[in-house]
Amino acid sequence: MGKALIVGTGLGAMTSALRLASRGYKVEMVEKYHQPGGRLNQLKKDGFTFDLGPTFFSMTYEFEEFRKDVGLTRLPFTFRDLDVLYAVNFRGSDKRYIIYRDLDRLAKEFEAVEPDFRRKMDRFLAGAARFFHDTEYLVLKRNYDSLFQYLLTLLRVPVRHSPKLLRSVWTEMERHFESREVKEIFSLVAFFLGATPFDTPAIYTILSYTELVHDGYHNVEGGMYKIVEGLRKELDRAGVVMHFNTEIVDYRQADGKVAAMIDRHGKDWEADLFVVNADAAWFRHKIFRRKKFSAARMDKLQWTLAPFTMYLGLDTKLPDVPLHNYFLGTNFKEYSGKIFKNAIKLDQPYYYVNVVSKSDPESAPEGCESVFVLCPVPDMRFKPDWSDREQIAAGIIRDLSGRIGIDLQKHIISKTVMTPVEWRDAFNLYKGSGLGLGHNLNQIGGFRPKNFDEEFKNVFYVGASTVPGTGLPMAVISSKLLVERITGAYGSLHS
């Protein structure tokens, strides 16, 4: 029992590979895409460099835990703390809200719209902090063998937190704040989870605590893809081999185990154990063809919003646009209510803009700017046809031009658009859903697809749609939980 084959090379896979290699496993990885990283990927085009998906993240200490676990003296990439987390703009208003980590400066930003902001924010964050620290180790960073074990664990969560399970993020905001601006801005964390504040449980207000107080937000020197490049070097050193343009489409079984995964060209990939980093629900549906993950059931699950992304190379600078920006409209509630189901016109879009070259000047030629735009849109269950992609892209560019006072159309010298179709096809994301399975109460913890297979003893899962959930730090935690499972079953090969 020494050889592990990992299907996929996302962050969960790469961190798992190093953890397994450090425990004596011989690891090989197969990847459908042409380079590693999964959603944490990179696009180089026309002299510009873009991070494909993630642009910042929280909970850096999970990477530190990983570093110690695999015996590295330092991480092979460098974090940068963000003092300004992001800026938020509302349509029709010149006021731009800067979200500082420093709570005193933050209070100043909101003094005109939310009297007594600091006291209210402290109270709000204290509640979120209590929940975070009462559950981080007890519930989040744990493996569950059964639903029963998960439910028993929940009984140990202090009862004072129960209302947070019943309320939404939005309701929690309404309990603490009065102004529309504050409620909308600090409920954006629900969108980071690929959902809206109206359908996300209030337990996720912990994200406000992690962004503002606990660990803040960070990006990576030289761009987010440095994480992947750094890990790849360590994997090379550890003797882990990666094969690209290799998509697993089938499997062969023997004696209640998977004997081999089979790629698109009919090649068998044999191993003693298999780790699936492809979406944990999608793989059970598409490759293992499980009844519980039939097409009808997959469509009924709650999936996160899909990304509509643009990568723009501009031949000009944007001096007045900060690094991370949100551009919101004036109909937050209505937009949030309709965006999932394609009932909204995208002519007045809500979107995020990252001017990558502000933090990494080498990502654009001299005098130019690399700009990433992300607009959350319905997945392909609700909008299968994206042939209107150019119209949607033009609408967002027009809107952004108006709001920053520069006619971007005149300055675009490189443009790439990815709709949910391209996101689905690149990484096998179910119907183009960007962050995988959603995080409503019946899809987290013991309810989420497990990180061990129900049928095959030697198959395990890691990544966003298994435990604990989506986002870069969660992928790292997921690899920790996975390796606990594997060493629980097979032991560390060094000991």
Ligand SMILES: Cc1cc2nc3c(=O)[nH]c(=O)nc-3n(C[C@H](O)[C@H](O)[C@H](O)COP(=O)(O)OP(=O)(O)OC[C@H]3O[C@@H](n4cnc5c(N)ncnc54)[C@H](O)[C@@H]3O)c2cc1C
């Ligand atoms: C647009 C966007 C923006 C984001 N922004 C942020 C952010 O700012 N901060 C943050 O923390 N998180 C962000 N995320 C989320 C984050 O990217 C993911 O949660 C994380 O990268 C998922 O890692 P993973 O381990 O699940 O692997 P994935 O990235 O899902 O990788 C899985 C890999 O498996 C491969 N694969 C799938 N099927 C097969 C097969 N059959 N055979 C072979 N290979 C296969 C795929 O090609 C892929 O490379 C963002 C995501 C998106 C889409």
